[in-house]
Amino acid sequence: MTGFRDKGLGPTRRTALTLIGAGALVAGGIASARAAVDDDEVLTEAKVLRDPDTPVAGNPNGDITIVEWSDYNCPYCRKLEPELRQVIQDDGKVRLVLKDWPILGPVSVTAARIALAAKFQDKYHQAHDAMMGVSSRLTEPRINELLAGVGVDMDRLKRDLTERAKDIDAVLKRNNDQAEAFGFRGTPSFIVGKYRVPGVLTMAEFEQVIADARKAKMN
Numbered sequence: 001m002t003g004f005r006d007k008g009l010g011p012t013r014r015t016a017l018t019l020i021g022a023g024a025l026v027a028g029g030i031a032s033a034r035a036a037v038d039d040d041e042v043l044t045e046a047k048v049l050r051d052p053d054t055p056v057a058g059n060p061n062g063d064i065t066i067v068e069w070s071d072y073n074c075p076y077c078r079k080l081e082p083e084l085r086q087v088i089q090d091d092g093k094v095r096l097v098l099k100d101w102p103i104l105g106p107v108s109v110t111a112a113r114i115a116l117a118a119k120f121q122d123k124y125h126q127a128h129d130a131m132m133g134v135s136s137r138l139t140e141p142r143i144n145e146l147l148a149g150v151g152v153d154m155d156r157l158k159r160d161l162t163e164r165a166k167d168i169d170a171v172l173k174r175n176n177d178q179a180e181a182f183g184f185r186g187t188p189s190f191i192v193g194k195y196r197v198p199g200v201l202t203m204a205e206f207e208q209v210i211a212d213a214r215k216a217k218m219n
Contacts (some may be wrong), residue, residue, distance in 0.1 A: 007064070025161065042066065042174075042177045042178055042181045043178065043181050043182070047058050047174065047178070048067060048097075048178055048191065049067065050067050051097075051140060051171070051174065052170045053167065053170075054097055054098065054099060054171065054175075055097075055119060055124045055125065055128070056095060056097055056098070057085075057088070057096040057098060057100045057125065058088040058089075058094045058095050058096040059088075059092060059093055059095055060095055061095070062093045062094045062095035063093050063217070064089070064093065064094050064095070064192070064193050064210055064213050064214055064217070065094070065095045065096075065097060065191075065193065066084075066094055066095070066096050066097070066190055066191070066192050066193075066210075067096075067097040067150070067190060067191040068084070068096065068097070068098055068099060068188055068189075068190050069099045069175065069178075069179045069184060069187055069188065069189045069198055070098070070100070070101060070132075070187050070188045071100075071102050071103055071108050071112075071187040072100075072102070072108060072111040072112065072115070072131040072132065072138055073104045073105065073108045073111065073137055073138055074104060074186075074187040074188065076187065076188060076200050077132065077187050077188045078133075078135070079200075080136070080188055080200055080201075081132045081133075082183065082184045083202070083203045083206075084096075084203075084206060086203065087203050087206045087207055087210070091207075091210060093152065094210060099175040099178070099179070100112035100115060100116060100171070100172060100175060101172075101175050101176060101179050101184075101187055101189075102172065103176075103186070103187065104187075106129075107137075107139060107140060107143075108138075109172075110140055110143065111131055111143055112172060113139055113161060113168050113169075113172070114127065114143055114147065114157065114161065115127045115128050116168045116171055116172070117157050117160040117161045117164060117168060118147065118152050118157060118160075120156075120160045120164060121152065121153055121156055121157070121160070123142060123147075123151065123152045123153075124209070126147075126150040126151060126152065127146075127147050127150065127152060129150075130146040130147060130149065130150045131143065131146060131147075134142060134146065141188060182196055182197075182198075183196075184198050185198065186199075188200065188201055191210045192206075192210060192213050193209075193212075193214070193216060193217060194209075194213065194215025194216055194217070195209060195212065195213055195216070197209060209218040
C-alpha cells in the first residue's frame with residue numbers, strides 16, 4: 001500500500017496489493033510515488049479520507065473507508081459502480097469517498113466540474129448516478145439533459161460553475177495530486193482501508209479486500 005503520513009497510521013510504505021486466486025492479497029514490491037509534489041503534504045489522512053469538499057456515500061460512520069478515483073467517461077467505472085454500491089450496501093459499515101479524477105479528455109473535465117457544482121445544491125449524488133448510469137460516451141448536451149432529468153437546477157448550476165470555479169478546480173487538483181502520488185495509472189483506482197488497490201475488482205474481491213482491511217486495522 002501507499003501509506004498516509006498522519007500519526008496513528010503506522011510507518012509509511014509503498015506496496016501495491018495484488019489479487020491472487022479467489023481474492024487473496026499479497027504485498028508487492030516497494031513503489032515510489034510518481035507525482036512531482038511533496039507526499040508529506042498530499043497523502044495525509046485528513047486530505048485523502050476527510051476532505052470536507054469531497055462527497056461521501058455509504059455509511060458516513062463506517063469502520064472502513066474506500067476511496068475511489070473515477071472518471072465519468074470510464075466504461076470500467078460505470079460497469080463497476082452498481083457492484084461496488086451493492087457490496088457497500090450489503091456490508092453496511094463501509095464509508096465511500098468519491099474522488100472525481102477526469103483524465104479521459106475535456107468532456108470528462110466538464111462532467112467532473114458539473115458534478116461538483118451540483119454539490120452546492122445538494123445534488124451531487126443525483127448528478128453522479130445519472131452520469132455513471134449511461135452506457136454511451138458523454139457529451140456536454142447529454143450531461144445537461146441527464147442532470148435536468150434528475151432535478152438539478154440548471155440555472156443555479158451555471159452560476160455555481162462560474163462563482164465557485166476556484167473551489168471546484170482546487171478539489172480536482174487535490175484529487176489529481178493524490179492519485180499521482182499514489183502511483184495510479186488509470187480509473188477506477190482505490191484505497192481500501194490502508195490498502196492501495198489500482199484497478200477493477202469483482203464483488204467477491206471487494207468483499208475480501210474489505211475483510212482484509214478490517215483485519216489490518218485491528219493489528
